[in-house]
Amino acid sequence: MTKISERTCIICRKKHTKDELFRIVEKGDKYTFDEKMKSQKRGTYICRSQECVNRLSKHKKIKVEIDDLLKMLSLLKKDTKDYLKVLKAMKNSQELVFGVNMIFDEIEKIHFMIIAEDISEKNDNKLIRKANENNIHYIHYGSKIQLGEIFDKEEVNVIAIKNKRVARGLIG
Numbered sequence: 001m002t003k004i005s006e007r008t009c010i011i012c013r014k015k016h017t018k019d020e021l022f023r024i025v026e027k028g029d030k031y032t033f034d035e036k037m038k039s040q041k042r043g044t045y046i047c048r049s050q051e052c053v054n055r056l057s058k059h060k061k062i063k064v065e066i067d068d069l070l071k072m073l074s075l076l077k078k079d080t081k082d083y084l085k086v087l088k089a090m091k092n093s094q095e096l097v098f099g100v101n102m103i104f105d106e107i108e109k110i111h112f113m114i115i116a117e118d119i120s121e122k123n124d125n126k127l128i129r130k131a132n133e134n135n136i137h138y139i140h141y142g143s144k145i146q147l148g149e150i151f152d153k154e155e156v157n158v159i160a161i162k163n164k165r166v167a168r169g170l171i172g
């Protein structure tokens with residue numbers, strides 16, 4: 001018999017499997033979002049729901065960085081599928097760059113990255129390392145084909161946003 005491990009949401013106290021939860025880990029006197037659930041530190045869990053994330057943002061003891069909260073909310077938003085529409089609407093605005101090489105060339109101008117969920121592990125690691133080095137936020141969203149459609153390309157691994165205000169609008 002397979003044992004399905006469940007965790008309790010720190011906010012609503014309901015039990016869920018891990019794929020229904022966000023994980024955060026302690027970092028100093030704050031908490032940081034462990035998006036890939038790979039941190040060795042002891043995790044605290046929150047439902048992947050707007051309500052629990054909103055309540056988390058007001059929590060007196062568990063302080064999570066605002067950017068991390070926004071990232072969680074943006075991951076929830078992706079269920080509504082409007083992310084691709086937003087990117088599509090922006091495609092001619094000169095604020096978007098796509099492709100690993102082009103992003104590396106303009107890395108100092110980049111504020112947010114949307115990485116395809118089916119990107120190769122090698123490219124994924126490369127991008128995440130670069131993002132962390134440069135303090136750039138990122139999410140994994142959509143497939144290479146879906147991201148490609150925005151630019152009439154067959155496949156796109158990653159899209160980046162150069163404009164800070166636009167990036168904020170997209171994650172906020």
Ligand SMILES: [Zn+2]
Binds near residue numbers: 011013014046052
């Ligand atoms: Zn909850």
